[in-house]
Amino acid sequence: MKHLIPDLFSGLKDSDFTCDTCILAKSHRVPYSLSTNKCTTPFTLIHSDVWGPSLITAPSGVQWFVTFIDDCTRMTWLYLLKNKNEVSSCFQSFHKQMKTQFNAQIQILRSDNGGEFVNHNFQTYFQQHGIIHETTCPQTPQQNGVAKRKNRHLLETARALLIDAHVPLHHWDDAIVTAVHLINRMPSGVLTFKTPLHVLAQHRLLPSVLVLTPRIFGCVAFVHLHKNQRSKLDPCALLYVFLGYATHQKGYRC
Template sequence: MSILLWQIEQHLENHLACRFGHLNYCSLRLLQEKDMVQGLLKLQESEKTCSGCAIGKSHRSSFDKEIAWRASQPLELIHSDTCGPMQSITLGGNRYFLTFIDDHTRMCWVFFLQHKSQAFNIFKRFKNMVELQSGYQIKKLRSDRGGEYTSLEFSKFCEEMGLERQLTIAYSPQQNGVAERKNHTVMEMARTMMHEKKIPLKFWA
């Protein structure tokens, strides 16, 4: 009976990790300890491995974690980055994804794009949404110098809104490390889940 219960617990733990996009067990335990998810199963082991993680996370690039200033309130600083083009176009015709990360809470929003030129309109929608929902205003935006962020209309909009731009130096992705790491995490989760379930690449988004 005890062996059967142990096997059931193992299955539930594996299922839990999969439901969270193959999140590592240290992060799952943090969710549990901080009571950030209601009804979260108590984890029994410190670490596990699965074939999906081994494949999906095998080419992870490292970015040094910067020890620097942190925002003291929500939306004080937003990190952003665009990833793509992907090898496969989704059913909705998307080839890119765009992330926004709040520096204070580390909350992340992901949007899918057919073209990089859509980034400006998506940012305006995002800004309007989060400011109305939170009661705070975006004060700073950190990104690389990709054309989707440095267009005339994007720059003019930020100037009119009194939004401070923090543009990284060319070929220095570590200066936008928060967004770069998040994009790598999103890609790892997508690859891992698709590999485990043998899902075609067109379903990455």
């Protein structure tokens, strides 16, 4: 219109005109910029998200998992779930473990508005321990991007482990736990190519970390049988498949 009838727009700028109809008809979301806010102290801010249900139920009955990611170190803790209503008890266990093992107090938990996080049990626990629960705005999963991207990273890694090793898909829970173990010990660009475990060690005295030589997921493993487990003519070992690392033992899972 300005080009067609310039006299009508003399002395006026485009910013002088507003059109509510155009806003309603052409509204688009502004792209999210990368957040530059990052905690400098471990366990000040914990990101969390729940994934599931899996279309394939694991032999243990697991269909879900919840992750807790420390904003400072990017260390990830994962809990396997049979039901979503176990999230509250898992966080309480995680909270107590961090307090005991690292002498740390969680200050903020950030999650979405899912019912597994926004409920009476969770809110009561937060009030009792002085924890702030930050939730995302409705329809804005980008505000919980750290947890969302971590879940995607874990699933991509677990999928690659299962495909490459030709392991049956019902062992997805073993693959996802192995993925967490490996990612916590791999360099990350967010941490200037340090490992999350190394960054955590710079801030906190670590409990006795069980260091095991990495093995290839799904590889053949010969498990030795002790004499009290076999007769004189029985095989001295059994043929197994390597499926991960023990959580509280210095050993492998086959």
